[in-house]
Amino acid sequence: MFTASTTTKSNQRRDQIAQRDQETVMLSRVAGSLYWMSRNLERSENIARLLDVNFQLLLDFGSVSDETLKDHWVPVLRAAGEENLFFQLYATADSRSVMEFMTFRSENPNSVISCINSARENARHVRDQISQAMWQVLNDAYLFLKDADQESIWEGDTSAFYDQIKKYSYSFQGLTESTFSRNEGYEFIQFGKFIERADKTARIVDIKYHILLPKVTDVGGALDAAQWHAVLRSVTALEAYRRYHVAEIVPWKVVEFLMFSESFPRSIRYCVEEVHELVQRISGAQPGHYLNEGQRRFGKFLQDLRFATKEEVLRQGLHQFLQHVLSELAAIADNVFDTFMYHPPIDMVAEIRLHQQERQQQQIGA
Numbered sequence: 202m203f204t205a206s207t208t209t210k211s212n213q214r215r216d217q218i219a220q221r222d223q224e225t226v227m228l229s230r231v232a233g234s235l236y237w238m239s240r241n242l243e244r245s246e247n248i249a250r251l252l253d254v255n256f257q258l259l260l261d262f263g264s265v266s267d268e269t270l271k272d273h274w275v276p277v278l279r280a281a282g283e284e285n286l287f288f289q290l291y292a293t294a295d296s297r298s299v300m301e302f303m304t305f306r307s308e309n310p311n312s313v314i315s316c317i318n319s320a321r322e323n324a325r326h327v328r329d330q331i332s333q334a335m336w337q338v339l340n341d342a343y344l345f346l347k348d349a350d351q352e353s354i355w356e357g358d359t360s361a362f363y364d365q366i367k368k369y370s371y372s373f374q375g376l377t378e379s380t381f382s383r384n385e386g387y388e389f390i391q392f393g394k395f396i397e398r399a400d401k402t403a404r405i406v407d408i409k410y411h412i413l414l415p416k417v418t419d420v421g422g423a424l425d426a427a428q429w430h431a432v433l434r435s436v437t438a439l440e441a442y443r444r445y446h447v448a449e450i451v452p453w454k455v456v457e458f459l460m461f462s463e464s465f466p467r468s469i470r471y472c473v474e475e476v477h478e479l480v481q482r483i484s485g486a487q488p489g490h491y492l493n494e495g496q497r498r499f500g501k502f503l504q505d506l507r508f509a510t511k512e513e514v515l516r517q518g519l520h521q522f523l524q525h526v527l528s529e530l531a532a533i534a535d536n537v538f539d540t541f542m543y544h545p546p547i548d549m550v551a552e553i554r555l556h557q558q559e560r561q562q563q564q565i566g567a
Contacts, residue, residue, distance in 0.1 A: 231327050232389045233542035238323035240393035245316035246370035247401040252300050253363035254435045274299040280404040281311045314346045332380035342369035392479045396534050399472035405435050406459055407523045429455050436467045457511045469526055470506055477503045495536035502529045
């Protein structure tokens with residue numbers, strides 16, 4: 202038989218559970234909002250750069266056929282995973298339709314405007330966690346896109362428009378470095394940025410090598426060289442590549458640089474190293490130790506990447522290798538999300554029943 206003291210303790214236990222549940226949910230929601238705020242802004246920047254570079258590449262070649270336009274733009278849609286949705290809304294994949302779809306269509310969750318809206322909405326949920334300057338940049342980007350005159354953009358300086366999108370991202374990153382405390386929130390922001398950056402670098406290389414693979418007669422030609430030049434520009438790597446490789450742009454040197462460079466901040470290797478370090482910090486694990494099997498798997502992937510060579514990648518197949526990279530990035534993103542950014546509600550009834558059973562056992566034992 203329960204006494205008044207037992208009832209009081211049960212109520213206290215219930216209140217403690219409720220408080221713990223509330224604090225856990227709040228922290229996980231903050232972490233999730235910071236992660237998606239950062240990841241979506243990074244995605245908007247990458248998409249803006251990819252669209253601008255592809256558009257400028259077409260201008261360099263002057264007049265092209267409708268079939269060439271389709272071959273040029275459909276890979277961009279595939280890389281974003283939005284090819285099916287695009288052809289539900291548009292009949293033809295040309296410069297205007299793809300750029301409009303990937304920039305302004307809210308139905309497309311990977312459009313620039315959708316990414317900026319999502320980043321701003323997530324920032325709104327954690328305004329007390331970020332600086333006023335960080336919020337202002339995101340709000341300015343949102344208003345810039347909301348008020349944009351599409352006709353003026355397409356008929357005017359399209360590059361200037363996309364440059365402004367990139368500048369918002371650069372400003373946000375600089376302000377984050379300057380105004381955000383180095384705590385767990387900062388780690389989730391960086392985690393989102395580097396996961397997205399590695400993902401987009403892998404996809405951009407795959408666009409060129411697997412989907413836009415030229416005919417044998419085109420290898421080494423003007424079109425092939427221009428496309429590899431565009432790949433480097435798409436990840437702002439042209440100057441860095443040329444400082445490392447003074448000679449002309451060689452396809453396999455480009456691929457090797459973008460996959461394995463230890464110093465270029467948009468290479469796959471560099472980003473994966475950063476992601477691994479951030480996962481260790483977020484989980485609180487000691488170096489060489491992992492919180493769960495998913496994180497151990499990612500640690501093994503990093504070790505394999507550190508010792509991989511271009512010859513091994515060539516034997517495996519570049520497309521297959523890049524798909525493996527994308528799979529591992531998605532797996533660790535899901536792992537961290539499930540572990541730190543999503544917590545199912547605690548079953549209060551079951552918790553209280555368990556506590557009552559424990560009290561009963563204690564009384565029997567007494």
